[in-house]
Amino acid sequence: MTSQLNYYLKHLHQDLPASIVVFLVALPLCLGVALASGAPLFSGIIAGLVGGILVSWASGSQLSVSGPAAGLTVIVFDAIETLGGFGGFLLSVVMAGGLQIMLGFLKAGVIGAFFPASVIKGMLAAIGVILIIKQTPHATGFDTSFEGDESYMQETAESSFFEFSEALEGITPGVTLVSIVALLILIVWDSGFIKQFKALKLIPGPLLAVIWGVSFNSLAMYFAPELVIGEKHLVSLPELGSTANFINQLRLPDFSYFSNPKVYSIAGTIAIIASLETLLSLEAVDKLDPHKRVAPTNRELKAQGLGNLISGLMGGLPITAVIVRSSANINAGGQTRIACFFHGVLLMVSVLFFAKYLNMIPLACLAAILLQTGFKLAKPALFVEFYRKGWNQFAPFVITVVAILLTDLLQGIAIGMACGFFFVLKANFHAAITLTQHGPHYLLRLHKDVSFLNKALLRKYLDEVPNDVELLIDGTKAQFIDLDIMETIADFLQAAADRNVAVEIQGFSVSCPTSSSGH
Incomplete structure (x- = not known):
């Protein structure tokens, strides 16, 4: 217990600034997801609080951040x-x-262990592209919805590209200036030059970007009214002012719905999709973790279940582990679960007492933070890296990216998985049987498992064996040989004598189904 406490205290100087970044990213998203879900705005905040304060300790992951996910908004x-x-x-x-x-x-x-690295990285890259597309309207001051801030749903796919192009035309000067300067601050703060100074490293770049945005808007009111950012482009939070008002916002479930069968099918749908999104996010976070820690997946499912149980009882939206907030946490230098926990505490404190001041933050600052996160997830170097790894890795990676952009997160991953599975099968298919020649001697080797899927390849190789030669069929390395493969070899043995092909078999025996002779 003492060693754990020391571990958390040791990283406190990195976790506290990271928690501020996660809080700044999570705040508008909690409200936006609630808005897109047709639920009370406060339900998004409750989900964010439960995800931060409760799930952070129940989870086995040190860096994963949980909260309401836009991937569930349609459901x-x-x-x-x-x-x-x-x-x-x-x-x-x-x-x-x-x-x-x-x-x-x-x-x-x-099941989380069965997702190939190319598909996970493809998911991250797709989310990066989505963030860039969906945050550009916020960054330029073009009116947009919150719906696709973390997800990319079928009905928003076309409109998102439309909004993206419109956002570049319908620029609001004040908003655009704030986001450009905020991005420059973030880029400079992420550079090696700033990292040389220990004191500057303690100040998170995103916090400076937010301070810049609030300061600019306050000064613009006096010196440049035409550049003032309107209320619709600022954070919008309900002002509570006291704990009593907070408690009054909580809502209990309506238990009279127990008799409604639709409640059960909806519960099943939420449980399955939330679990899949959580496992995918967890796998992605493990890949991004600089310490390469591996979070226990079963504990994560229990933690998310507990989170959803409590969130539902308090009047909150469903929760999943969310890759956008988690990657923002990692990029900001978060090291332990303290960063996620404090982001939840900051959400609570801010909603209770500082809503008035938080409503002064331009969305453009938050858009800049997410644009930078998006670029880090989908940087061109990643595409080049996968291209160099070969087609087996590059194809599932790119197909996952494109599929997520054209459909949604889960459908896109399913398509990417199918593509990855195809390439795995193809690789195993070709590796299962080999044919080599040395003069009049041919060697047909069966490697590891040889299933019925290899039947066509086996026939192709046997057809390539000419007349008047010697053939050794070596099955010493094969752990399993399918009956279809045995029958194909048996058929070849019957015809071999007529072609003057001398066949020797090692490592297994074949009995011909149409004759009693064995080989």
């Missing part, structure tokens, strides 16, 4: 409509949490 929106009330939907969230806890105890977290 949430439809569920509220279907059930005809937010109270019934909250009951679904509670039940989904219970299901996730069960999945954790059933050790279902193992």
Whole structure:
């Protein structure tokens, strides 16, 4: 216990600045996801609080940040409509949490290990591209929705590209100036020059970007009214002012919906999709973790389940581990779960007492932080790196990126997985059987498992063996040989005598189904 405490204290100087960055990124997204879900705005804040304060300690991951995810907005929106009330939907969230806890105890977290690195990196790159596309309207002052800030849903795909091009035309000068300078601050603060100074390293660049935005807007009111940023381009939070008002905002689920069968199907859908998004995010965070720590997946499912259970009971949206906030945490230098925990504490304190001041922050500053995060996730060097790794790695990577951009996160990953699986099969297919020649001697070698999928390749190689030669079929390295493969070899043996091909078999025996002779 003491060693753990010392570990957290040792990294406190890195975790506290990172928590501020995560808080600044999470705040508008919590509100935006709630807005896009057709749920009360405060439900997004509750989900963010539970994700930060509770799930950070229940989780086995040191860097993963949990909160409301835009990937679930369509499901949430439809569920509220279907059930005809937010109270019934909250009951679904509670039940989904219970299901996730069960999945954790059933050790279902193992499925996270079956996602290839090329697909995970493709997911990260796609999210990076999405962030750039979706944050450009905020950065230029063009009105846009929050819906695609972390996700890329089918109905927003076309409109997102449309908004992106429109955003470049409908520029608001004040907003654009704030975002450009904020980006420059972030780039300079991330450079090697600043990192030479220990004192400057302690100040997070994103905090400076926010201070710049608030200062600019305050000064513009007096010196350049035409550059003032309007309220619709600022953070918008409900002002509570006291703990009592906060408690009054909490909502209990409507337990009368227990008799409605739709509640159960919605709970199942939320549990499955939230679990998949969490496992994918966790896998991605492990890849980004500079210490290369591996988080226990089953514990994560239990932690997320507990989070959804509590969030639903308090009136919050469903929670998942969220890659955007997690990557912002890692980029800001977060080292332990303290960064995620304090982001939750900051959310609570800010909503309770400082909403008035937070509403002065231009969205352009937050857009700049996310644009930088997006670029780091989808930098051109990553595409070059995968291209150099060869087609087997590059194709699943690019197909995952394109598929996510054209569909949504889960569909895109499914397409990427199918592509990755195809290349794995193809590689194994060609590696399972080899044919080599040395003069009149041919060697057909069976490697490891040889399944019915290799039947066509086997026939091709056997057809290449000419008349009047010697053939050795070596199966000493094969752990498994399918019956179809045995029958194909048996058929070849029957015809071999007529072609004057002397066949010797090592490592296994073949019995011909149409004759009693064995080889």
